[in-house]
Amino acid sequence: MQVPVSIEWKDGQLTILDQQKLPHIIEFIDLTTIEEVFDAILSLKVRGAPAIGITAAYGLALAAESHDTDELDAFEAYVRKDADYLASSRPTAVNLAWALERLLSTLPCAASVADAKQQLFREAEAIRAEDEAACRQIGEHGLELLENKMRVMTICNAGSIATAKYGTALAPFHLGSERGKKFDVYACETRPVYQGARLTVWELQQSGVDVTLITDSMAAHTIGAKDIEAIIVGADRVAANGDTANKIGTLNLALLAHTFGIPFYVAAPVSTFDLSIDSGKDIPIEERKAEEITHFGDVPVAPAGTNVYNPAFDVTPSKYITAIITEKGVIEPDFHQNIAGLLTAAAGKGEQ
Numbered sequence: 001m002q003v004p005v006s007i008e009w010k011d012g013q014l015t016i017l018d019q020q021k022l023p024h025i026i027e028f029i030d031l032t033t034i035e036e037v038f039d040a041i042l043s044l045k046v047r048g049a050p051a052i053g054i055t056a057a058y059g060l061a062l063a064a065e066s067h068d069t070d071e072l073d074a075f076e077a078y079v080r081k082d083a084d085y086l087a088s089s090r091p092t093a094v095n096l097a098w099a100l101e102r103l104l105s106t107l108p109c110a111a112s113v114a115d116a117k118q119q120l121f122r123e124a125e126a127i128r129a130e131d132e133a134a135c136r137q138i139g140e141h142g143l144e145l146l147e148n149k150m151r152v153m154t155i156c157n158a159g160s161i162a163t164a165k166y167g168t169a170l171a172p173f174h175l176g177s178e179r180g181k182k183f184d185v186y187a188c189e190t191r192p193v194y195q196g197a198r199l200t201v202w203e204l205q206q207s208g209v210d211v212t213l214i215t216d217s218m219a220a221h222t223i224g225a226k227d228i229e230a231i232i233v234g235a236d237r238v239a240a241n242g243d244t245a246n247k248i249g250t251l252n253l254a255l256l257a258h259t260f261g262i263p264f265y266v267a268a269p270v271s272t273f274d275l276s277i278d279s280g281k282d283i284p285i286e287e288r289k290a291e292e293i294t295h296f297g298d299v300p301v302a303p304a305g306t307n308v309y310n311p312a313f314d315v316t317p318s319k320y321i322t323a324i325i326t327e328k329g330v331i332e333p334d335f336h337q338n339i340a341g342l343l344t345a346a347a348g349k350g351e352q
């Protein structure tokens with residue numbers, strides 16, 4: 001049994017697991033240009049907020065390598081342009097802009113272009129390593145909240161392949177499995193592109209976690225019929241007041257948790273918090289192409305020319321969130337005050 005890893009950096013080569021092809025084809029592909037990195041993010045070959053940030057960071061370092069100038073100012077201008085390009089690939093997950101910004105912040109300290117190039121790679125690797133450690137800690141904190149043998153529902157894939165390793169919402173299940181704990185996970189299929197059916201089911205099977213697939217529309221019935229005891233989801237951006245953007249359908253689950261009186265947990269690393277945004281109403285929501293809904297693969301389902309609205313994310317107001325599980329600890333309401341407190345304390349210790 002193994003916790004899968006989807007991003008590898010070895011000998012100057014960036015390789016990702018092509019998540020579009022999972023679960024039936026397990027194929028690692030090399031990303032060698034900034035355009036390939038952009039396309040991999042846009043087309044969901046790599047997806048999940050932390051994984052997007054890590055891939056973009058390596059992508060920026062790779063692109064920087066190709067800029068042929070000894071002038072630091074000119075080099076910085078090229079790298080900033082590359083960062084803007086990569087940042088435009090997907091709008092909702094703040095980890096993307098956050099990771100690129102971290103790389104850019106190393107540039108003023110560089111003594112030469114060669115030094116700047118090295119620092120960009122070092123920062124990308126630091127982001128990857130920190131994310132793996134953060135996700136492991138999220139798993140530990142999650143295990144304090146989820147009791148052995150619990151029946152838990154999730155949506156999308158906030159798992160190992162959406163991060164450096166272990167995942168956020170799925171981290172407690174991976175760690176629990178390593179320690180002989182048992183959970184009954186109910187995975188919503190996650191229309192329109194099936195991150196739940198294709199990715200979460202596959203990933204949990206890899207590490208020996210019991211997982212049952214349902215369609216998104218079965219969630220309310222299943223919570224009652226199968227006595228679901230908690231819901232845990234990931235996040236693409238958490239605003240200062242705790243409002244959380246995550247995969248479309250997450251808000252439905254939060255409202256159901258409220259109605260059924262079960263806890264609704266969000267699991268996210270500190271890199272997913274955006275304190276520049278007061279509330280969820282300012283989180284940009286990605287809209288994706290109509291074919292994700294009108295077609296099933298290449299086969300048309302809806303009549304040609306059908307009007308489509310295809311938001312990829314929704315925002316759960318913090319009043320429906322029981323707790324946010326981070327690597328620094330579990331945040332409970334009052335979220336506004338407690339998020340600021342936890343992040344300030346972490347920054348004071350020089351941790352992010």
Ligand SMILES: CSC[C@@H](O)[C@@H](O)C(=O)COP(=O)(O)O
Nearest residue numbers: 047048049156158162234235247
């Ligand atoms: C640890 S990943 C957290 C979120 O990014 C995840 O839940 C999610 O919504 C991903 O959406 P996706 O469109 O597949 O990138």
